[in-house]
Amino acid sequence: MxxxxxxxxxxxxxxxxxxxxxxxxxxxxxxxxxxxxxxxxxxxxxxPNLKDIHNPFLLKDMDLAVARIETAISKNENILIYGDYDVDGTTAVSLVSSYLKTITPNIATYIPDRYAEGYGISYKGIDFAEDNDFSLIVALDCGIKAVEKVAYAKDKNIDFIICDHHKPGDKIPDAVAVLNAKRTDCNYPFDELCGCGVGFKLIQALGTNRNQTITDFLPYLDLVATAIAADIVPMVGENRVLAYYGLQVINEQPRNGIKAIIHQINKKELTITDVVFIIAPRINAAGRMKHGNYAVELLTEMDFDAAVKFAADIEIFNADRKDLDKQITNQALIQIIDKDEENKNTTVVYQEDWHKGVIGIVASRLIETYYRPTLVFTKSGDKLAASARSVKGFDVYNALLQCEEFIEQFGGHKYAAGLTLLPENYIHFKNKFEEVVSKTIDKKLLTPExxxxxxxxxxxxxxxxxxxxxxxxxxxxxxxxxxxxxxxxxxxxxxxxxxxxxxxxxxxxxxxxxxxxxxxxxxxxxxxxxxxxxxxxxxxxxxxxxxxxxxxxxxxxxxxx
Missing domain, CATH: 2.40.50.460 (OB fold (Dihydrolipoamide Acetyltransferase, E2P))
Known part of the structure; x- marks a missing residue:
């Protein structure tokens, strides 16, 4: 150290x-x-004071997003709430869908299958919307780079509203509204909201037409606080206020799903650390081991006894996840030793039968032993999929950018990313990644600080x-x-x-x-x-x-x- x-x-x-x-x-x-x-x-x-929560209309395109949703409500259109299978995505979908259901019954949710569809907006999801007569998709915690997918939906007369917090690419998708404080043309005072946080701003804006104030939205903050904790966004500014009040809701009057998880672990007062290590992994386990829908059903369940049943299922998923990540971590460590790769500047490991749902956790575990930028690959259809994790101070997203010639698609941020590539490019990528990191990393970053x-x-x-x-x-x-x-x-x-x-x-x-x-x-x-x-x-x-x-x-x- x-x-x-x-x-x-x-x-x-x-x-x-x-x-x-x-x-x-x-x-x-x-x-x-x-x-x-x-x-x-x-x-x-x-x-922390609720007065310090910013006006949602300061987000660029918020007026357009609200106008489009209000039109959909008045015309009885079907609205599909779409989000990723991780904690940020499933809490965001639970939050926006449960609020909109208080206004209109024409709301459904969609979480892509981690294995069949992968991360972000999928063509399969858009086809589902078309087949089931949805004319508006609200995408949460994803979509900022889905230029072709949004165009594909437009050809089918399906509109998109994108609520994201990931870094935009050179081109913004041609959606009705793109809510993302990281847009260069957006002047929102705080650009570190998580995906669920952006979803919260959307319902807060919708509430202004209904004479609702910030206090009406307090019951939703247990979800926002859970996402802030799990997504490891900065605990400053607006996030700090949202997390502070969200923790109070978690400890005093949480929704049934969160209450059911707490009920199982029998802990009196939860801190933000407990949310990270107790609530978040269980919500995540659904998308990792089975399907993210389980998490949304748990978090939107109105009946406590039914929520307890969901929580019990998720508890089993979580136990299975723990066993798997231990087993795969051990296999990966053996691989590093067998291939004599202990002295490299990176860890890149691959085995085709590793469970895609836990490779991100395994990457983090490997960093505990070999403290260096790490990628864990597995087979996904006819491609290889990986989770990347980095060490403090090193931007793994930028490093991947320099290996782009061997990558099919990737996304993420400084310390965590996901990518896919063709099997024939694996060795080329592995060598290039080692070369890029070796050239660019300050060697002292390879010792934990x-x-x-x-x-x-x-x-x-x-x-x-x-x-x-x-x-x-x-x-x-x-x-x-x-x-x-x-x-x-x-x-x-x-x-x-x-x-x-x-x-x-x-x-x-x-x-x-x-x-x-x-x-x-x-x-x-x-x-x-x-x-x-x-x-x-x-x-x-x-x-x-x-x-x-x-x-x-x-x-x-x-x-x-």
Missing amino acids: RWTLKKEPEKEKIDKLARELQVDSSIAKILCQRQIETFEEAKKFFR ITIDAEIELSEITPKFFRILQQMAPFGPQNMKPVFKSSCVRDNGYGKKVGADETHLKLNVFQGDNKQTFNAIGFNLGDKMDYVQDEFDIVYTLDENEWQGFKSIQLVLKDLK
């Missing part, structure tokens, strides 16, 4: 903010690092300090949980390896003459027990540990030296 201390903001700024907020300088420093430098900015940050917000003394960790940190949640990209470093700490002699196979580390640490000890847990750090004999440095986040009704602050170790 590389330990990197974040750049120190100007001392005057830190001191001024510490005085204004009456907080420790360490807290003020962390806020300044996050561009929160004044009392007003801090107030906005610590007290821990970014440290501040170095503090353990004595600074007080209940008030911890309380303020908790109020910085929800955490996510650009507002990560603060990471601290403390130097020259000792263990009180009761430190030990824990866990079934002793992979974790449990310590009681103190610093200098101050004998106050803190419980510390280091997941997967059991092999560092040898460092604990004398003084050592630690990097950690803070968490609350509850044991037999007693709550205490716990250090969650990320590394030690």
